Amino acid sequence: xxxxxxxxxxxxxxxxxxxxxxxxxxxxxxxxxxxxxxxxxxxxxxxxxxxxxxxxxxxxxxxxxxxxxxxxxxxxxxxxxxxxxxxxxxxxxxxxxxxxxxxxxxxxxxxxxxxxxxxxxxxxxxxxxxxxxxxxxxxxxxxxxxxxxxxxxxxxxxxxxxxxxxxxxxxxxxxxxxxxxxxxxxxxxxxxxxxxxxxxxxxxxxxxxxxxxxxxxxxxxxxxxxxxxxxxxxxxx
Numbered sequence: 001x002x003x004x005x006x007x008x009x010x011x012x013x014x015x016x017x018x019x020x021x022x023x024x025x026x027x028x029x030x031x032x033x034x035x036x037x038x039x040x041x042x043x044x045x046x047x048x049x050x051x052x053x054x055x056x057x058x059x060x061x062x063x064x065x066x067x068x069x070x071x072x073x074x075x076x077x078x079x080x081x082x083x084x085x086x087x088x089x090x091x092x093x094x095x096x097x098x099x100x101x102x103x104x105x106x107x108x109x110x111x112x113x114x115x116x117x118x119x120x121x122x123x124x125x126x127x128x129x130x131x132x133x134x135x136x137x138x139x140x141x142x143x144x145x146x147x148x149x150x151x152x153x154x155x156x157x158x159x160x161x162x163x164x165x166x167x168x169x170x171x172x173x174x175x176x177x178x179x180x181x182x183x184x185x186x187x188x189x190x191x192x193x194x195x196x197x198x199x200x201x202x203x204x205x206x207x208x209x210x211x212x213x214x215x216x217x218x219x220x221x222x223x224x225x226x227x228x229x230x231x232x233x234x235x236x237x
Contacts (some may be wrong), residue, residue, distance in 0.1 A: 030219045032058050034210075036228040041088045042089060048073040050100070056224075063219065064107045071100030071119065081130050086162075087198040087232055090131055094121045108218075115145040129161040137177075160196075171196040179214075187215040194226070204230040 038052035049072055056065040077094035090096040102117040118141070125135035139154040160173035172195055179188035194208025205227070212222040 029223075031223045032056055032063070034224055034226040036226070038228060038230045039233065040088070040230060041233040046075050048075065048089065050098070058219070061111045065104060067104045068103060069100055069102035069117075071098040071121070073098040078090050078123075079127055087201050087204055088230070089171065090123070093127070094125060096125075097121065113146050115143060118142040133160050134158070150181060150183070151177060154179050169198065184216055187216050188212065201234075202232055204232065206230060
């Protein structure tokens, strides 16, 4: 219990610090709300199908984006030192791989655009402690925006901790992601803190705050409040 309370105190401090920083910069930042629904189906012990949809909407400016997509994942090398199997089975493996497709449609001040993406992910991870997880997602995107082809590389470092207060279990996490393409170099970064709350190994709610800083974006910096409903189906059920 002492370790759980200590972890919660550290997380509360981090959330307070980020919230204070965001409030201090509100005059120069725009805001968005990003709700998402994602369905994860475990096809067999090493393969999983992900299907998702997301709507990104500006809170104080005319911006709306819809995103839908799917991925087929392969889970390699099971991690042996976890206390218990995670509701997200990717977290039980040292090297999840995935390939997928995304479609985006954007309306910004009445100007419409669309984008097709093919994505390839490799996410090595390890547990320095049974309740802690460190992952490094490497994603390559092949993009066709309004018919114009380009590529982009994304690297996201993720750290989470499984915590418990009595019978209540949850995961606190933080991540940092950098974006690179040949035209702009390293031009964008996203910093996130959040909580994941699973319920009986089927649904999991993820609520988070994200700070985006981008050298080439019209909306910069950007504060995002996100809410994701994840649903996990086991063995096709």
